[in-house]
Amino acid sequence: MHPAMSSLLIEANYWSAVLSFLGKISFKCQQEIHIFDVACLAGQHFTNSHATCILWHSDFDFQLKAVEPIPVIIMNSQNWENYSDGYDIYDWNQKRREFEANGISYNDWTLRLTVAIEHSQCETFIAFEEQIREFARYFYHSSIYSIWRSQRNRFIFVCTEDLLAQQQDHFLSQYIFHDQPNIILVTSAYLNSSTFDIKINRFVGKRSFEVIPPPVEFDLIQIYDAQVQEITWENGRNNDVPQKLRNLQGREIIIGIFDYKPFMVLDREKQPTVFDRARSKADVFIDGTDVRLMMIFCELHNCTVQVDTSEPSDWGDIYTNATGIGLVGMILDRRNDYGIGGMYLWYEAYQFMDITHFLGRSGVTCLVPSPNRLISWTLLLRPFQSALWLGVMLCLLLECLALCVTRRWESSSVPGSHTWFGSLMFGCISTLKLFVNQSTSYVTSSYSLRTVLVASYMIDIILTTVYSGGLAAILTLPTMEEAADSRQRLFDHKLIWTGTSQVWITTIDEGSADPVLLGLMEHYRVFDAEQISDFSQSEQMGFVVERMQFGHLGNTELIPNRALERLKLMEDDIYFAFTVAFVPRLWAHLEAYNDFILAWHSSGMDKFWEWKIAADYMSAQRQNRIVASQKLTLDIGPKKLGIDNFIGLILLWCFGMICSLLTFVGEIWLRREIPIY
Template sequence: MNTTDVTIDGTDIQLMLIFCELYNCTIQVDTSEPYDWGDIYLNASGYGLVGMILDRRNDYGVGGMYLWYEAYEYMDMTHFLGRSGVTCLVPAPNRLISWTLLLRPFQFVLWMCVMLCLLLESLALGITRRWEHSSVAAGNSWISSLRFGCISTLKLFVNQSTNYVTSSYALRTVLVASYMIDIILTTVYSGGLAAILTLPTLEEAADSRQRLFDHKLIWTGTSQAWITTIDERSADPVLLGLMEHYRVYDANLISAFSHTEQMGFVVERLQFGHLGNTELIENDALKRLKLMVDDIYFAFTVAFVPRLWPHLNAYNDFILAWHSSGFDKFWEWKIAAEYMNAHCQNRIVASEKTNLDIGPVKLGIDNFIGLILLWCFGMICSLLTFLGELCRGQG
């Protein structure tokens, strides 16, 4: 037994302290075990906090202990002390900047409809010009008429006029109808593009249970106990898939990863909204992380005691009275105010909702890559057309 003076406090600890005051018992803290929760071996021995209860070196073990069936086979548990949700801090979404921004105002099906509309305009203009009854159009061929239809359609689509003089009311009517359709399409497209460029478009974040599974994001904690509670026989496929992506690292490595790596970091969502296990994440790393909107899973916390612990019934009655009086909420807020970083807690909770007010952003090449690619495509097409005309002229 380590006789060094230690200070213990916390919501679950306060419960035990008040119980000992009522029943005149003394608390001795054992700090000899280097591991946290520990685990149970097949020979009914163990290590960590669980092992100390099994070996009866301690009469009471508490601190994020869930309803573990494997532990219940060898020791007793108290009534539930609180609800504990296991969630993650995941990488915050970045602003989506891509050349595809020029295509985002219209969906794929709508773009297909626009292409079909332009094709029909070209055919209508070409056919009408071919059969217009005028002396000017007497020598019109199908090739020149279709060329006129395609060029006029593209000009009208970008709000440019055509230099062709027509005397046919049929062709004038088709031109007016085409211009009205094109001006509506370009107006709608311009409004959609302005909205996309004005409001930031963010990539999808793995900030929910389902999205964490879809993104196949690695999430990490300091112990295998974070997933021990999950029953593989009854868990759904999403939860089983998340278990495959869980990794165990030491505290120093997790703290370093929080600044650079694209991965999730386990935190505990307490019963009344506070967050535990956040001390591994430094304050300057929170700007690149956000809290998930839901829990990966939740469980009820208990205290572990040896079999036939004589105070178990009295302690369970005391727990129920504690819950019914509302002291569980009061003590959580009190302990959080005394020991948790309020600024850090507020930042993490606020990160659950994405902040679109990102302020002025310095423009880079990514903001113009779409326009540059479109310009390069037009220049290449123009150059190829010019070379084709030269070759045709020489022939």
């Protein structure tokens, strides 16, 4: 038989041979460590995965023969419409109801792939012929809708050259081929051919940002002859996936950014500039603690940082149907690769995106109104506390009774000279005169009454002296109101606190939050930046600021300098959280980026960068001024006393004059003489 005829032999095991070759090679890789190429990678597709999902195709009859047992899930897309839910292990209606409740549009492909990822934990996928186009279209959305996620997704696509020539514009331009590095394409000239080309997607280099991107390029790695079960040709270049991820050859990474110091710094006047996709030109300078992390990462991995300033004015919001607005919405739409800016662990966003390791710790606190000087009509009562005033009243009552009884007892030898009513009036009037250091015209010859008068006078002069000293201290050293400068006091005062976005309270888990935090959430309001700037100068409100890991404060740019005089920084945080970066699901660089973050923390560069960027782009005088507002500084020099200082005394005088006038009118009306004592 002519050798060329071997490629036309009808042999069902040819597809089995090439796919089993990709599985068996893993044993070879484990034995020969120096071999690390695409074949070893293909073997790891099977052995290192939780499960392998095979989209069965009737034209590709094969049996997968692996060295080690592997979990395999068979999915027959050609008969999905014929499946009866009663014969399936999984209740598909449960997932349908979940999709419909969240407003997610779906079809059989989305439904089946989501369940396969979520419940079978498939990490390796094998698709054949025309199924590749449908799989590539719906897999990314299914990976978003699934609760379970993996960083080790791998794909093997099997098709004929005829399909590639006819259908390449339909499926090789799908997002998954441009976004995923672990894709192997196995092709043959005919369905019954024994010679197979094994290719791997290029992934590195410049990306295409067209609405309909061109088909992705594949590099031929090996040619495998299934009849003799040998590799007949092999590319000498090192095309393994780890090498691709180490050298991205200028591949672009897009950052959604707005000016939010010190996490993100955006300036169109400084140099050097990077490319802004919103303006299609390089005209923006970027820096910041989170931005610089990605810039250094790209220096190490030879990628290019670009930005997109088209939409994000803040972090945005996520909806239950896996769509969003703002920065997180751009990540879900795959317009951005990297969402930063002091972003907390938001569960709503984590459901549909991936997160990096923590970048830092951030606390949410407030600038609250400074306490005012306490001036009111009750100022005259403040030298004594309530218990002490009660003791003074009791002491005066005892003096009154002592003088009354003594005066009545001294004249008991002369019947009718002093009645009990007259003695009681004598005791009350004498007690009041002694208390205000006034003399009396009454002359007594009784030593007992003299003794009681002297004792009462000594007690009253001590009380009035202590009171005078306390009042002088209050007028000299001002007493301040209680400020809402702690978490508990902010709750007790029921003070409204505000920010520009709802995300300031999105992080709070209402199920586990304490009553104080839940109460504070009820008093939170959202206003735009202009309103907050105006309110900070006049309103009694709290204004959100962010306390970073090493002491600097963010989100203070909205507060004008003239408003800082009336504001005070809270002593503690309302709550704190760890900041992360949000990336799209299946982001190829997540594992390498997480390792880089850990090395960055270990080196201590996180502290250095925060201090350096705060010093370069933020006002140190302003930062120190806000931090110093925690300690109240009073000017204790001479102050002019105003009417507010004496309003209590004036009210007391008015009260006495009114009582005297009413008494005088009553005496005239009764035409009755009151004896003078």
